[in-house]
Amino acid sequence: MGTPEFACRPMQRLCQSNHELLAVVTGVDKQSGRGKKIQATPVCDSACEVDIPVIKAANLKSDELYEQLKALDADLFIVIAFRILPKKLIDLPQLGAINIHASLLPKYRGAAPINWALINGEKETGLTSFYLKKSVDTGDIIHQEKLTINDGENFDSLYNRLSEISGGFLLKTLEMIEQGTTPTHQDESAASPAPKLSPFDGMIDFGLPSVRIVDFVRGLSTQPGAYTFFRGRKLKIYKAIQALDIELDSSIETMRPGTLVSDKKRLLVSVADGLVELTEVVPEGKKPMDGRSFINGQQPKAGEIFGEIEKGAKEKI
Numbered sequence: 001m002g003t004p005e006f007a008c009r010p011m012q013r014l015c016q017s018n019h020e021l022l023a024v025v026t027g028v029d030k031q032s033g034r035g036k037k038i039q040a041t042p043v044c045d046s047a048c049e050v051d052i053p054v055i056k057a058a059n060l061k062s063d064e065l066y067e068q069l070k071a072l073d074a075d076l077f078i079v080i081a082f083r084i085l086p087k088k089l090i091d092l093p094q095l096g097a098i099n100i101h102a103s104l105l106p107k108y109r110g111a112a113p114i115n116w117a118l119i120n121g122e123k124e125t126g127l128t129s130f131y132l133k134k135s136v137d138t139g140d141i142i143h144q145e146k147l148t149i150n151d152g153e154n155f156d157s158l159y160n161r162l163s164e165i166s167g168g169f170l171l172k173t174l175e176m177i178e179q180g181t182t183p184t185h186q187d188e189s190a191a192s193p194a195p196k197l198s199p200f201d202g203m204i205d206f207g208l209p210s211v212r213i214v215d216f217v218r219g220l221s222t223q224p225g226a227y228t229f230f231r232g233r234k235l236k237i238y239k240a241i242q243a244l245d246i247e248l249d250s251s252i253e254t255m256r257p258g259t260l261v262s263d264k265k266r267l268l269v270s271v272a273d274g275l276v277e278l279t280e281v282v283p284e285g286k287k288p289m290d291g292r293s294f295i296n297g298q299q300p301k302a303g304e305i306f307g308e309i310e311k312g313a314k315e316k317i
Contacts, residue, residue: 001025006163007080008046010100013167014078015050019174022072023053025065025082061086076177078170079132090132095177097132100170102162103194104128104144106186109137110194114159117149117194118219121211124148125158127166129173131183140183143173154221154239202226206258206307209273210242225282228258228306230298235306238288239280248274262302267291269306 002011003026014021024047032039040048040056047054057065060083069077069092077097079085090097103113105128110116117125126146131139145165149158202220204213204227217240220226227236243266246252252261255270267278282288283298294300 001077001082001085002043002080003027003041003083004081005042006102006159006166007043007082009163010078010080010166010170011043011046011052012050013171015052017171017174021052022074023055025055025057025069027083028056028058060084060089065089066092076174077132080166080170084136085132087134090134098129098142098173098177099132099137099139100166100173101128101130101137102159104146105130105137105141106188106191108192108194111196113194114162115155115194115197115219118153118155118158119216120219121215122149125162127162127169129169130186138186140185142181142183143169143176145169145172152218152241154218156222197224199224204228204237204307206269206271206276208271210271210276213271213276214240214242229309230283230300230304230306232308233284235284236282237278237280238282240276240278243268243275243277246275256305258305258307260300260302260304260306264295265292267294267300 001024002008011021011024024043026041026043026047029038029040029044031037044054044056055065055068059065066088069089074093076095077085077089077093079097079099085097101113102125103109103117104124104126108116108125114125124146126144128144129142130137131142133139147162147165197220202225204216206213206228208216217226217237221238225236225238227234229235246268252270252275255261257271259270261268261270261275267281268275269278278291278294280288280290281294283294289297
């Protein structure tokens with residue numbers, strides 16, 4: 001059971017194994033892009049390529065879906081990047097239902113564990129397989145695998161690396177289940193949340209320290225995307241770095257956070273403890289560009305402010 005690209009690689013590895021994949025459950029087709037073209041989920045497309053039966057579930061609580069899944073007589077349900085299963089589905093297979101989660105549980109329970117690990121400046125993350133129960137991401141752990149977070153890594157690259165290792169990780173989990181490995185309880189005292197992020201959550205607060213801003217940008221790049229406003233228009237920020245090579249003086253230290261600092265080659269912005277350089281940005285309606293290209297095109301002036309929202313701008317986010 002899965003929806004996005006992240007769930008495709010473990011499904012493909014499962015198809016190549018000695019396990020029998022009876023069916024794939026995914027979401028219904030939806031409109032996508034500016035053309036509003038109807039598209040199937042990535043998991044649906046991937047399953048169709050290898051002729052695996054696909055069940056498109058609009059309502060996980062429907063009697064029709066329950067009967068379809070019951071008729072499969074599956075030993076196990078595998079859930080990766082899907083929705084929250086009702087208890088009657090969790091209890092349906094003989095061996096229960098398991099989930100592959102992109103964090104080292106109990107840390108970062110929730111829909112956005114990769115984003116939040118980067119936002120919070122973590123040095124490592126990983127994958128956890130566990131048995132599902134009614135409370136989200138709280139079930140007993142079967143297996144974990146750690147992964148070091150590289151310096152400067154963003155959401156896109158970490159998402160891809162975790163997806164790449166998820167196939168082998170799933171097969172190892174199934175092997176451990178077959179061998180009768182005893183799962184372990186999660187330590188509730190170490191639990192932390194990773195709630196879903198919406199586009200409205202991506203606005204940068206330049207009043208934070210530089211390292212916090214850099215990590216915030218990393219954690220949201222490129223989805224859903226960190227952003228600010230410049231001259232009343234939305235400006236997405238895909239990459240930012242600390243400008244540690246510039247010696248701070250009193251004029252910089254007393255600047256209002258978000259103030260543009262004069263530099264014809266680098267897009268520098270004042271923050272709580274110094275300067276941040278915006279190295280990759282996306283002006284509204286344009287393609288990604290580096291800071292120097294933004295300077296050449298927009299001709300920003302020293303003292304202009306990033307982050308000021310004009311009346312009515314919120315509706316355009």
